[in-house]
Amino acid sequence: MDLTQLLFIFVLAAFLGYELIKKVPSQLHTPLMSGSNAISGITVVGALLAVNIEANTFTLVLGILALILATVNVVGGYLVTDRMLAMFKTKGDRK
Amino acid sequence: MSTSIINLVYIIASILFVLGIKMLGSAKTARKGNAISSIGMLLAIVVTLLAKGLDYQWIVLGLVIGGLIGGIAAKTVKMTGMPEMVALFNGFGGLASLLVGWGEYEKVRAGLTAGTENLEIFTGTVIVLAVLIGGITFTGSVQAWGKLSGKLGSRAVMIPAQRIINGSIVIGIVALSIAFVAGDGFGLGAEIQFQIFLGIVVLSLMLGVLGVLPIGGGDMPVVIALLNSFSGLAAAAAGFVILNNVLIVAGCLVGCSGLILTIIMCKAMNRSLSNVLFSGFGSSTQKVGTEVEGEMKAASVEDAYYVLEAATSVVIIPGYGMAVAQAQHVVKELGNLLEENGAEVKYAIHPVAGRMPGHMNVLLAEADVPYEQLVEMDSVNPVMPTVDVAIVIGANDVVNPAASEDEASPIYGMPIINAHHAKTVYALKRGQGAGFSGLVNQLYFLEKTRMLYGDAKATVSSLVGQFKGD
Numbered sequence: 399m400d401l402t403q404l405l406f407i408f409v410l411a412a413f414l415g416y417e418l419i420k421k422v423p424s425q426l427h428t429p430l431m432s433g434s435n436a437i438s439g440i441t442v443v444g445a446l447l448a449v450n451i452e453a454n455t456f457t458l459v460l461g462i463l464a465l466i467l468a469t470v471n472v473v474g475g476y477l478v479t480d481r482m483l484a485m486f487k488t489k490g491d492r493k
Numbered sequence: 494m495s496t497s498i499i500n501l502v503y504i505i506a507s508i509l510f511v512l513g514i515k516m517l518g519s520a521k522t523a524r525k526g527n528a529i530s531s532i533g534m535l536l537a538i539v540v541t542l543l544a545k546g547l548d549y550q551w552i553v554l555g556l557v558i559g560g561l562i563g564g565i566a567a568k569t570v571k572m573t574g575m576p577e578m579v580a581l582f583n584g585f586g587g588l589a590s591l592l593v594g595w596g597e598y599e600k601v602r603a604g605l606t607a608g609t610e611n612l613e614i615f616t617g618t619v620i621v622l623a624v625l626i627g628g629i630t631f632t633g634s635v636q637a638w639g640k641l642s643g644k645l646g647s648r649a650v651m652i653p654a655q656r657i658i659n660g661s662i663v664i665g666i667v668a669l670s671i672a673f674v675a676g677d678g679f680g681l682g683a684e685i686q687f688q689i690f691l692g693i694v695v696l697s698l699m700l701g702v703l704g705v706l707p708i709g710g711g712d713m714p715v716v717i718a719l720l721n722s723f724s725g726l727a728a729a730a731a732g733f734v735i736l737n738n739v740l741i742v743a744g745c746l747v748g749c750s751g752l753i754l755t756i757i758m759c760k761a762m763n764r765s766l767s768n769v770l771f772s773g774f775g776s777s778t779q780k781v782g783t784e785v786e787g788e789m790k791a792a793s794v795e796d797a798y799y800v801l802e803a804a805t806s807v808v809i810i811p812g813y814g815m816a817v818a819q820a821q822h823v824v825k826e827l828g829n830l831l832e833e834n835g836a837e838v839k840y841a842i843h844p845v846a847g848r849m850p851g852h853m854n855v856l857l858a859e860a861d862v863p864y865e866q867l868v869e870m871d872s873v874n875p876v877m878p879t880v881d882v883a884i885v886i887g888a889n890d891v892v893n894p895a896a897s898e899d900e901a902s903p904i905y906g907m908p909i910i911n912a913h914h915a916k917t918v919y920a921l922k923r924g925q926g927a928g929f930s931g932l933v934n935q936l937y938f939l940e941k942t943r944m945l946y947g948d949a950k951a952t953v954s955s956l957v958g959q960f961k962g963d
Binding site: 453456471473474 | 510531559570579585600732741754757849865
Protein backbone atom coordinates (compact mmCIF):
# COMPACT_ATOMS: atom_id res chain seq x y z
CA MET A 399 0.00 0.00 0.00
CA ASP A 400 1.49 3.35 -0.86
CA LEU A 401 1.70 6.50 1.19
CA THR A 402 -0.98 8.49 -0.60
CA GLN A 403 -3.48 5.71 -0.14
CA LEU A 404 -2.82 5.56 3.61
CA LEU A 405 -3.01 9.33 3.93
CA PHE A 406 -6.24 9.27 1.97
CA ILE A 407 -7.72 6.85 4.50
CA PHE A 408 -6.41 8.92 7.41
CA VAL A 409 -7.95 12.15 6.13
CA LEU A 410 -11.33 10.57 5.43
CA ALA A 411 -11.36 8.96 8.88
CA ALA A 412 -10.59 12.36 10.42
CA PHE A 413 -13.60 13.98 8.78
CA LEU A 414 -15.78 11.04 9.69
CA GLY A 415 -14.64 11.19 13.31
CA TYR A 416 -15.37 14.89 13.47
CA GLU A 417 -18.88 14.49 12.10
CA LEU A 418 -19.63 11.56 14.37
CA ILE A 419 -18.61 13.16 17.61
CA LYS A 420 -19.25 16.87 17.36
CA LYS A 421 -22.77 16.66 18.80
CA VAL A 422 -22.24 14.30 21.70
CA PRO A 423 -24.04 15.55 24.84
CA SER A 424 -21.85 16.48 27.78
CA GLN A 425 -23.36 13.83 30.04
CA LEU A 426 -21.66 11.21 27.87
CA HIS A 427 -18.24 12.78 27.74
CA THR A 428 -16.62 10.37 30.17
CA PRO A 429 -17.93 7.16 28.58
CA LEU A 430 -17.09 8.54 25.14
CA MET A 431 -13.57 9.20 26.29
CA SER A 432 -13.00 5.86 27.94
CA GLY A 433 -14.79 4.02 25.12
CA SER A 434 -12.70 5.71 22.46
CA ASN A 435 -9.67 5.12 24.64
CA ALA A 436 -10.38 1.40 24.39
CA ILE A 437 -10.51 1.75 20.61
CA SER A 438 -7.08 3.37 20.63
CA GLY A 439 -5.91 0.04 22.03
CA ILE A 440 -6.18 -1.13 18.40
CA THR A 441 -2.42 -0.84 18.48
CA VAL A 442 -2.73 -4.36 19.95
CA VAL A 443 -2.86 -5.52 16.33
CA GLY A 444 0.59 -4.08 15.75
CA ALA A 445 1.81 -5.64 18.99
CA LEU A 446 0.52 -9.08 17.98
CA LEU A 447 2.33 -8.89 14.66
CA ALA A 448 5.53 -7.94 16.47
CA VAL A 449 5.49 -11.13 18.56
CA ASN A 450 6.94 -13.10 15.70
CA ILE A 451 8.93 -16.33 15.69
CA GLU A 452 11.57 -14.71 13.51
CA ALA A 453 12.09 -11.82 15.92
CA ASN A 454 15.29 -11.62 17.97
CA THR A 455 15.02 -11.58 21.75
CA PHE A 456 15.01 -7.81 22.13
CA THR A 457 12.34 -7.27 19.50
CA LEU A 458 10.31 -10.06 21.05
CA VAL A 459 10.48 -8.37 24.46
CA LEU A 460 9.35 -5.08 22.90
CA GLY A 461 6.46 -6.88 21.25
CA ILE A 462 5.34 -8.73 24.37
CA LEU A 463 5.48 -5.55 26.46
CA ALA A 464 3.47 -3.71 23.83
CA LEU A 465 0.99 -6.59 23.75
CA ILE A 466 0.45 -6.57 27.52
CA LEU A 467 0.02 -2.79 27.65
CA ALA A 468 -2.33 -2.67 24.68
CA THR A 469 -4.39 -5.54 26.07
CA VAL A 470 -4.75 -3.74 29.41
CA ASN A 471 -5.91 -0.72 27.44
CA VAL A 472 -8.43 -2.70 25.38
CA VAL A 473 -9.89 -4.97 28.07
CA GLY A 474 -9.84 -2.37 30.83
CA GLY A 475 -11.20 0.35 28.58
CA TYR A 476 -14.19 -1.59 27.30
CA LEU A 477 -15.11 -3.09 30.68
CA VAL A 478 -14.89 0.17 32.57
CA THR A 479 -16.96 1.94 29.91
CA ASP A 480 -19.59 -0.77 30.11
CA ARG A 481 -19.64 -0.51 33.89
CA MET A 482 -20.22 3.23 33.67
CA LEU A 483 -22.88 3.03 31.00
CA ALA A 484 -24.77 0.37 32.94
CA MET A 485 -25.30 3.02 35.60
CA PHE A 486 -26.84 5.59 33.28
CA LYS A 487 -30.55 5.19 33.83
CA THR A 488 -33.69 7.04 32.88
CA LYS A 489 -36.62 7.53 35.23
CA GLY A 490 -38.39 4.58 33.65
CA ASP A 491 -35.57 2.22 34.60
CA ARG A 492 -35.89 2.85 38.29
CA LYS A 493 -37.05 -0.09 40.28
CA MET B 494 -5.50 -17.07 5.32
CA SER B 495 -4.95 -14.67 2.48
CA THR B 496 -4.15 -11.02 3.02
CA SER B 497 -7.26 -9.87 1.22
CA ILE B 498 -9.53 -11.74 3.61
CA ILE B 499 -7.65 -10.32 6.59
CA ASN B 500 -8.05 -6.84 5.13
CA LEU B 501 -11.76 -7.44 4.55
CA VAL B 502 -12.19 -8.32 8.21
CA TYR B 503 -10.27 -5.18 9.14
CA ILE B 504 -12.79 -3.19 7.11
CA ILE B 505 -15.64 -4.84 9.02
CA ALA B 506 -13.88 -4.03 12.30
CA SER B 507 -13.52 -0.40 11.20
CA ILE B 508 -17.22 -0.23 10.39
CA LEU B 509 -18.04 -1.57 13.84
CA PHE B 510 -15.79 1.08 15.42
CA VAL B 511 -17.56 3.83 13.49
CA LEU B 512 -20.99 2.50 14.45
CA GLY B 513 -19.88 2.07 18.05
CA ILE B 514 -18.61 5.63 18.36
CA LYS B 515 -21.74 6.97 16.72
CA MET B 516 -23.92 5.09 19.20
CA LEU B 517 -21.81 6.33 22.12
CA GLY B 518 -23.21 9.75 21.24
CA SER B 519 -26.66 9.05 22.64
CA ALA B 520 -27.57 7.87 26.13
CA LYS B 521 -30.07 5.30 24.87
CA THR B 522 -27.67 3.50 22.57
CA ALA B 523 -24.34 4.15 24.27
CA ARG B 524 -23.97 0.82 26.03
CA LYS B 525 -24.80 -1.14 22.91
CA GLY B 526 -22.40 1.06 20.97
CA ASN B 527 -19.58 0.19 23.31
CA ALA B 528 -20.38 -3.51 22.93
CA ILE B 529 -20.40 -3.19 19.13
CA SER B 530 -17.04 -1.48 19.12
CA SER B 531 -15.64 -4.22 21.39
CA ILE B 532 -16.83 -6.84 18.89
CA GLY B 533 -14.95 -4.91 16.22
CA MET B 534 -11.83 -5.10 18.39
CA LEU B 535 -12.29 -8.82 18.98
CA LEU B 536 -12.64 -9.42 15.22
CA ALA B 537 -9.49 -7.42 14.52
CA ILE B 538 -7.52 -9.36 17.13
CA VAL B 539 -8.78 -12.78 16.05
CA VAL B 540 -8.07 -12.22 12.38
CA THR B 541 -4.61 -10.89 13.20
CA LEU B 542 -3.87 -14.10 15.07
CA LEU B 543 -4.26 -15.94 11.77
CA ALA B 544 -1.24 -14.14 10.31
CA LYS B 545 1.79 -16.29 9.55
CA GLY B 546 4.75 -16.74 11.87
CA LEU B 547 3.31 -15.55 15.16
CA ASP B 548 4.78 -16.85 18.38
CA TYR B 549 1.60 -18.08 20.07
CA GLN B 550 3.06 -19.04 23.44
CA TRP B 551 4.14 -15.50 24.15
CA ILE B 552 0.99 -14.09 22.63
CA VAL B 553 -1.26 -16.12 24.91
CA LEU B 554 0.86 -15.09 27.88
CA GLY B 555 0.68 -11.41 26.92
CA LEU B 556 -3.05 -11.50 26.30
CA VAL B 557 -3.72 -13.27 29.59
CA ILE B 558 -1.55 -10.94 31.68
CA GLY B 559 -2.89 -7.81 29.99
CA GLY B 560 -6.47 -9.06 30.13
CA LEU B 561 -6.23 -9.87 33.82
CA ILE B 562 -4.69 -6.53 34.75
CA GLY B 563 -7.20 -4.61 32.64
CA GLY B 564 -10.16 -6.67 33.82
CA ILE B 565 -9.35 -6.43 37.51
CA ALA B 566 -8.60 -2.71 37.27
CA ALA B 567 -11.87 -2.05 35.46
CA LYS B 568 -13.95 -4.06 37.92
CA THR B 569 -12.42 -2.70 41.10
CA VAL B 570 -11.87 0.99 40.35
CA LYS B 571 -14.13 3.32 42.27
CA MET B 572 -16.20 5.72 40.20
CA THR B 573 -14.46 8.59 41.96
CA GLY B 574 -11.15 7.17 40.75
CA MET B 575 -12.28 7.15 37.13
CA PRO B 576 -10.22 10.13 35.93
CA GLU B 577 -6.99 8.47 37.11
CA MET B 578 -7.97 5.20 35.49
CA VAL B 579 -8.74 6.78 32.12
CA ALA B 580 -5.47 8.70 32.29
CA LEU B 581 -3.52 5.54 33.00
CA PHE B 582 -5.18 3.55 30.21
CA ASN B 583 -4.38 6.40 27.81
CA GLY B 584 -0.76 6.15 28.88
CA PHE B 585 -0.62 2.40 28.36
CA GLY B 586 -2.01 2.75 24.86
CA GLY B 587 0.57 5.41 24.10
CA LEU B 588 3.47 3.31 25.37
CA ALA B 589 2.22 0.31 23.40
CA SER B 590 2.27 2.38 20.22
CA LEU B 591 5.78 3.58 21.02
CA LEU B 592 6.94 0.01 21.45
CA VAL B 593 5.26 -1.12 18.23
CA GLY B 594 7.12 1.65 16.41
CA TRP B 595 10.38 0.66 18.08
CA GLY B 596 9.87 -3.03 17.31
CA GLU B 597 9.40 -2.22 13.66
CA TYR B 598 12.58 -0.14 13.68
CA GLU B 599 14.47 -3.07 15.22
CA LYS B 600 13.44 -5.20 12.25
CA VAL B 601 14.83 -2.62 9.85
CA ARG B 602 17.91 -2.03 11.99
CA ALA B 603 19.27 -5.52 11.43
CA GLY B 604 19.28 -4.82 7.70
CA LEU B 605 20.76 -1.35 8.22
CA THR B 606 23.66 -2.70 10.23
CA ALA B 607 24.35 -5.34 7.63
CA GLY B 608 24.24 -2.62 4.99
CA THR B 609 21.66 -4.54 2.98
CA GLU B 610 18.88 -2.02 3.54
CA ASN B 611 18.24 1.72 3.66
CA LEU B 612 15.89 3.46 5.99
CA GLU B 613 13.26 4.93 3.73
CA ILE B 614 12.23 8.48 4.49
CA PHE B 615 8.59 7.48 4.87
CA THR B 616 9.34 4.60 7.25
CA GLY B 617 11.74 6.71 9.27
CA THR B 618 9.26 9.57 9.58
CA VAL B 619 6.35 7.46 10.75
CA ILE B 620 8.53 5.56 13.23
CA VAL B 621 9.60 8.89 14.73
CA LEU B 622 5.96 10.01 14.88
CA ALA B 623 4.82 6.82 16.64
CA VAL B 624 7.64 7.08 19.16
CA LEU B 625 7.18 10.81 19.71
CA ILE B 626 3.40 10.85 20.14
CA GLY B 627 3.38 7.55 22.03
CA GLY B 628 6.13 8.75 24.38
CA ILE B 629 4.46 12.07 25.16
CA THR B 630 1.16 10.27 25.73
CA PHE B 631 2.77 7.80 28.11
CA THR B 632 4.68 10.08 30.45
CA GLY B 633 2.09 12.86 30.16
CA SER B 634 -0.62 10.41 31.21
CA VAL B 635 1.41 9.02 34.08
CA GLN B 636 2.01 12.57 35.25
CA ALA B 637 -1.71 13.32 34.93
CA TRP B 638 -2.49 10.11 36.80
CA GLY B 639 -0.16 11.18 39.60
CA LYS B 640 -1.79 14.58 39.83
CA LEU B 641 -5.32 13.20 39.76
CA SER B 642 -4.69 10.55 42.38
CA GLY B 643 -2.95 13.11 44.57
CA LYS B 644 0.31 11.17 44.51
CA LEU B 645 2.23 13.97 42.86
CA GLY B 646 0.37 17.02 44.16
CA SER B 647 -2.27 18.51 41.91
CA ARG B 648 -1.13 22.11 41.69
CA ALA B 649 0.45 23.64 38.64
CA VAL B 650 4.21 23.52 39.01
CA MET B 651 6.29 26.16 37.32
CA ILE B 652 9.98 25.50 37.15
CA PRO B 653 12.41 28.26 36.18
CA ALA B 654 12.95 28.69 32.46
CA GLN B 655 10.25 26.15 31.76
CA ARG B 656 9.42 27.48 28.33
CA ILE B 657 13.06 27.63 27.35
CA ILE B 658 13.62 24.05 28.49
CA ASN B 659 10.50 22.78 26.72
CA GLY B 660 11.38 24.79 23.63
CA SER B 661 14.88 23.32 23.58
CA ILE B 662 13.48 19.81 23.89
CA VAL B 663 11.15 20.41 20.96
CA ILE B 664 14.01 21.79 18.87
CA GLY B 665 16.15 18.84 19.94
CA ILE B 666 13.48 16.38 18.87
CA VAL B 667 13.08 18.07 15.48
CA ALA B 668 16.85 18.13 14.89
CA LEU B 669 17.35 14.51 15.94
CA SER B 670 14.37 13.43 13.86
CA ILE B 671 15.81 15.04 10.75
CA ALA B 672 19.18 13.41 11.44
CA PHE B 673 17.47 10.07 11.99
CA VAL B 674 15.28 10.14 8.92
CA ALA B 675 17.96 11.52 6.61
CA GLY B 676 20.76 9.62 8.36
CA ASP B 677 21.67 7.62 5.29
CA GLY B 678 22.10 10.78 3.26
CA PHE B 679 24.43 12.26 5.88
CA GLY B 680 26.47 9.08 5.83
CA LEU B 681 25.75 8.34 9.48
CA GLY B 682 26.26 4.71 10.33
CA ALA B 683 23.54 2.41 11.63
CA GLU B 684 25.02 2.56 15.12
CA ILE B 685 24.89 6.35 15.34
CA GLN B 686 21.40 6.27 13.89
CA PHE B 687 20.37 3.98 16.72
CA GLN B 688 21.86 6.40 19.29
CA ILE B 689 19.87 9.20 17.70
CA PHE B 690 16.75 7.06 17.90
CA LEU B 691 17.29 6.49 21.63
CA GLY B 692 17.74 10.24 22.02
CA ILE B 693 14.34 10.83 20.41
CA VAL B 694 12.74 8.30 22.76
CA VAL B 695 14.23 9.95 25.85
CA LEU B 696 13.33 13.49 24.75
CA SER B 697 9.75 12.46 23.93
CA LEU B 698 9.34 10.92 27.37
CA MET B 699 10.74 14.09 28.97
CA LEU B 700 8.43 16.30 26.97
CA GLY B 701 5.40 14.41 28.31
CA VAL B 702 6.48 14.95 31.92
CA LEU B 703 7.45 18.60 31.49
CA GLY B 704 4.40 19.36 29.37
CA VAL B 705 1.89 18.29 32.01
CA LEU B 706 3.89 19.62 34.98
CA PRO B 707 2.67 23.23 34.72
CA ILE B 708 -0.99 22.24 34.43
CA GLY B 709 -3.08 22.30 37.59
CA GLY B 710 -5.77 19.87 38.78
CA GLY B 711 -8.73 21.95 37.64
CA ASP B 712 -7.45 22.00 34.06
CA MET B 713 -7.20 18.22 34.00
CA PRO B 714 -10.38 17.78 31.92
CA VAL B 715 -8.57 19.45 29.03
CA VAL B 716 -5.39 17.46 29.55
CA ILE B 717 -7.11 14.09 29.73
CA ALA B 718 -9.11 14.84 26.61
CA LEU B 719 -5.94 15.92 24.79
CA LEU B 720 -3.98 12.85 25.90
CA ASN B 721 -6.94 10.76 24.79
CA SER B 722 -6.58 12.33 21.38
CA PHE B 723 -2.82 11.67 21.41
CA SER B 724 -3.27 8.00 22.30
CA GLY B 725 -5.40 7.67 19.18
CA LEU B 726 -2.92 9.55 17.00
CA ALA B 727 -0.10 7.38 18.36
CA ALA B 728 -2.04 4.29 17.29
CA ALA B 729 -2.62 5.84 13.86
CA ALA B 730 1.10 6.59 13.56
CA ALA B 731 1.87 2.98 14.49
CA GLY B 732 -0.59 2.05 11.74
CA PHE B 733 1.48 4.01 9.23
CA VAL B 734 4.59 2.21 10.47
CA ILE B 735 3.22 -1.29 9.94
CA LEU B 736 1.07 -0.19 6.97
CA ASN B 737 -2.16 -1.28 8.57
CA ASN B 738 -5.50 0.31 7.71
CA VAL B 739 -7.45 -0.63 10.78
CA LEU B 740 -4.92 1.06 13.07
CA ILE B 741 -5.04 4.20 10.96
CA VAL B 742 -8.84 4.39 10.86
CA ALA B 743 -9.44 3.51 14.52
CA GLY B 744 -6.58 5.67 15.75
CA CYS B 745 -7.73 8.62 13.70
CA LEU B 746 -11.32 8.33 14.97
CA VAL B 747 -10.04 8.42 18.55
CA GLY B 748 -7.69 11.27 17.72
CA CYS B 749 -10.67 13.26 16.45
CA SER B 750 -12.96 12.48 19.32
CA GLY B 751 -10.30 13.47 21.83
CA LEU B 752 -9.61 16.67 19.96
CA ILE B 753 -13.26 17.66 19.86
CA LEU B 754 -13.59 17.01 23.60
CA THR B 755 -10.48 19.12 24.15
CA ILE B 756 -12.01 22.01 22.22
CA ILE B 757 -15.32 21.70 24.09
CA MET B 758 -13.49 21.77 27.42
CA CYS B 759 -11.46 24.83 26.44
CA LYS B 760 -14.61 26.66 25.32
CA ALA B 761 -16.24 25.82 28.64
CA MET B 762 -13.44 27.66 30.37
CA ASN B 763 -13.23 30.44 27.79
CA ARG B 764 -9.51 29.80 27.43
CA SER B 765 -7.38 28.85 24.50
CA LEU B 766 -5.63 25.51 24.42
CA SER B 767 -2.25 27.19 24.57
CA ASN B 768 -3.33 29.16 27.64
CA VAL B 769 -4.35 25.92 29.37
CA LEU B 770 -1.13 24.16 28.40
CA PHE B 771 1.45 26.85 28.94
CA SER B 772 0.23 29.54 31.32
CA GLY B 773 0.72 27.70 34.61
CA PHE B 774 -2.84 28.65 35.58
CA GLY B 775 -3.42 28.19 39.29
CA SER B 776 0.23 28.39 40.25
CA SER B 777 1.17 31.00 42.83
CA THR B 778 2.29 33.67 40.38
CA GLN B 779 -1.22 34.57 39.32
CA LYS B 780 -3.14 37.81 39.44
CA VAL B 781 -6.14 37.47 41.70
CA GLY B 782 -8.69 39.95 40.40
CA THR B 783 -10.54 42.58 42.39
CA GLU B 784 -10.53 42.32 46.18
CA VAL B 785 -13.86 41.27 47.60
CA GLU B 786 -15.40 43.16 50.47
CA GLY B 787 -17.71 41.76 53.09
CA GLU B 788 -17.65 38.50 54.92
CA MET B 789 -18.76 34.94 54.43
CA LYS B 790 -21.71 34.09 56.62
CA ALA B 791 -21.83 30.62 58.08
CA ALA B 792 -25.11 28.89 58.72
CA SER B 793 -26.11 25.80 60.67
CA VAL B 794 -27.60 22.68 59.16
CA GLU B 795 -30.87 23.45 60.98
CA ASP B 796 -31.16 26.84 59.29
CA ALA B 797 -30.55 25.21 55.92
CA TYR B 798 -33.14 22.58 56.67
CA TYR B 799 -35.88 25.12 57.37
CA VAL B 800 -35.18 26.95 54.14
CA LEU B 801 -35.00 23.77 52.08
CA GLU B 802 -38.17 22.45 53.69
CA ALA B 803 -40.05 25.49 52.40
CA ALA B 804 -38.45 25.49 48.95
CA THR B 805 -40.41 24.48 45.86
CA SER B 806 -37.50 24.44 43.46
CA VAL B 807 -33.95 23.41 44.25
CA VAL B 808 -30.90 23.22 42.03
CA ILE B 809 -27.92 21.18 43.19
CA ILE B 810 -24.58 22.21 41.70
CA PRO B 811 -21.91 19.59 42.29
CA GLY B 812 -18.18 20.03 41.79
CA TYR B 813 -14.93 18.24 42.46
CA GLY B 814 -15.52 18.57 46.23
CA MET B 815 -18.45 16.17 45.94
CA ALA B 816 -16.17 13.60 44.30
CA VAL B 817 -13.49 14.03 46.95
CA ALA B 818 -16.01 13.60 49.77
CA GLN B 819 -17.66 10.68 47.90
CA ALA B 820 -20.93 12.43 48.71
CA GLN B 821 -22.89 11.46 45.57
CA HIS B 822 -25.07 8.86 47.30
CA VAL B 823 -26.20 11.08 50.16
CA VAL B 824 -26.70 13.94 47.73
CA LYS B 825 -29.07 11.77 45.76
CA GLU B 826 -30.83 10.79 48.99
CA LEU B 827 -31.27 14.46 49.85
CA GLY B 828 -32.58 15.07 46.33
CA ASN B 829 -35.18 12.33 46.78
CA LEU B 830 -36.32 13.67 50.14
CA LEU B 831 -36.68 17.15 48.67
CA GLU B 832 -38.76 15.74 45.85
CA GLU B 833 -40.98 13.85 48.28
CA ASN B 834 -41.36 17.13 50.08
CA GLY B 835 -42.83 18.60 46.90
CA ALA B 836 -39.84 20.47 45.53
CA GLU B 837 -38.62 20.27 41.97
CA VAL B 838 -35.01 19.10 42.08
CA LYS B 839 -32.44 19.49 39.32
CA TYR B 840 -28.73 18.87 39.18
CA ALA B 841 -26.86 21.52 37.22
CA ILE B 842 -23.62 20.27 35.72
CA HIS B 843 -20.91 22.56 34.44
CA PRO B 844 -18.92 21.04 31.53
CA VAL B 845 -15.63 21.28 33.41
CA ALA B 846 -16.88 20.45 36.88
CA GLY B 847 -14.62 17.78 38.31
CA ARG B 848 -11.41 16.42 36.88
CA MET B 849 -12.47 14.96 33.56
CA PRO B 850 -15.14 15.68 30.95
CA GLY B 851 -18.49 14.43 32.26
CA HIS B 852 -17.09 13.50 35.67
CA MET B 853 -20.16 14.64 37.64
CA ASN B 854 -22.54 12.81 35.34
CA VAL B 855 -20.78 9.54 36.02
CA LEU B 856 -20.83 10.01 39.78
CA LEU B 857 -24.51 10.96 39.88
CA ALA B 858 -25.34 8.08 37.57
CA GLU B 859 -23.57 5.79 40.01
CA ALA B 860 -25.87 7.14 42.72
CA ASP B 861 -28.88 6.30 40.50
CA VAL B 862 -29.88 9.83 39.60
CA PRO B 863 -31.89 9.51 36.37
CA TYR B 864 -30.20 11.52 33.65
CA GLU B 865 -33.31 13.59 32.92
CA GLN B 866 -32.66 15.30 36.21
CA LEU B 867 -29.17 16.37 35.14
CA VAL B 868 -29.29 19.67 33.29
CA GLU B 869 -26.60 21.46 31.37
CA MET B 870 -25.43 24.96 32.13
CA ASP B 871 -27.14 26.61 29.17
CA SER B 872 -30.58 25.23 29.98
CA VAL B 873 -30.50 25.93 33.70
CA ASN B 874 -29.18 29.50 33.63
CA PRO B 875 -32.31 31.13 32.13
CA VAL B 876 -34.53 29.67 34.88
CA MET B 877 -32.07 30.31 37.69
CA PRO B 878 -33.85 33.49 38.96
CA THR B 879 -36.97 31.42 39.68
CA VAL B 880 -35.07 28.88 41.74
CA ASP B 881 -35.62 29.05 45.50
CA VAL B 882 -32.42 27.41 46.65
CA ALA B 883 -29.16 26.62 44.90
CA ILE B 884 -26.99 24.15 46.80
CA VAL B 885 -23.36 24.34 45.73
CA ILE B 886 -21.53 21.17 46.74
CA GLY B 887 -17.79 21.43 46.44
CA ALA B 888 -17.92 23.52 43.27
CA ASN B 889 -16.06 26.79 43.19
CA ASP B 890 -14.78 28.51 40.06
CA VAL B 891 -17.70 27.27 37.95
CA VAL B 892 -20.12 29.32 40.09
CA ASN B 893 -17.92 32.35 40.68
CA PRO B 894 -19.81 35.45 39.48
CA ALA B 895 -16.46 37.19 38.98
CA ALA B 896 -16.30 35.28 35.71
CA SER B 897 -19.11 37.41 34.33
CA GLU B 898 -18.71 40.61 36.34
CA ASP B 899 -15.09 41.28 37.25
CA GLU B 900 -12.98 42.14 34.23
CA ALA B 901 -9.82 42.01 36.34
CA SER B 902 -10.41 38.38 37.24
CA PRO B 903 -8.30 35.76 35.47
CA ILE B 904 -11.40 33.66 34.87
CA TYR B 905 -13.32 36.60 33.40
CA GLY B 906 -15.34 35.40 30.40
CA MET B 907 -15.63 31.81 31.51
CA PRO B 908 -19.25 30.68 31.28
CA ILE B 909 -20.60 29.81 34.72
CA ILE B 910 -23.72 28.38 36.30
CA ASN B 911 -25.53 31.44 37.63
CA ALA B 912 -26.01 30.21 41.18
CA HIS B 913 -25.96 33.84 42.29
CA HIS B 914 -29.28 34.41 40.48
CA ALA B 915 -31.09 31.95 42.73
CA LYS B 916 -33.07 33.39 45.64
CA THR B 917 -30.95 31.68 48.27
CA VAL B 918 -27.59 29.95 47.97
CA TYR B 919 -26.11 27.37 50.29
CA ALA B 920 -22.47 26.59 49.64
CA LEU B 921 -20.92 23.46 51.11
CA LYS B 922 -17.22 23.85 51.57
CA ARG B 923 -14.50 22.19 53.56
CA GLY B 924 -12.83 25.35 54.75
CA GLN B 925 -12.42 29.01 53.93
CA GLY B 926 -9.65 28.52 51.37
CA ALA B 927 -9.82 29.52 47.73
CA GLY B 928 -10.63 27.21 44.81
CA PHE B 929 -8.35 25.60 42.25
CA SER B 930 -7.66 28.86 40.49
CA GLY B 931 -6.62 30.40 43.82
CA LEU B 932 -9.41 32.95 43.40
CA VAL B 933 -11.77 34.21 46.04
CA ASN B 934 -15.31 33.27 45.10
CA GLN B 935 -17.51 36.35 45.16
CA LEU B 936 -20.57 34.15 45.41
CA TYR B 937 -19.70 33.34 49.01
CA PHE B 938 -19.81 36.99 50.00
CA LEU B 939 -23.30 37.75 48.69
CA GLU B 940 -26.09 38.70 51.06
CA LYS B 941 -28.16 35.69 50.01
CA THR B 942 -25.39 33.16 50.43
CA ARG B 943 -24.85 31.01 53.51
CA MET B 944 -21.86 28.78 54.01
CA LEU B 945 -22.10 25.27 55.39
CA TYR B 946 -18.57 24.39 56.43
CA GLY B 947 -17.36 20.86 56.85
CA ASP B 948 -17.06 17.64 54.90
CA ALA B 949 -19.71 17.62 52.18
CA LYS B 950 -20.77 14.08 52.92
CA ALA B 951 -21.20 14.76 56.65
CA THR B 952 -23.12 17.98 56.01
CA VAL B 953 -25.51 16.43 53.50
CA SER B 954 -25.98 13.40 55.76
CA SER B 955 -27.07 15.59 58.64
CA LEU B 956 -29.45 17.46 56.32
CA VAL B 957 -30.89 14.10 55.34
CA GLY B 958 -31.17 13.29 59.05
CA GLN B 959 -33.13 16.50 59.65
CA PHE B 960 -35.60 15.61 56.90
CA LYS B 961 -36.06 12.09 58.17
CA GLY B 962 -36.31 13.21 61.78
CA ASP B 963 -39.53 15.14 61.36
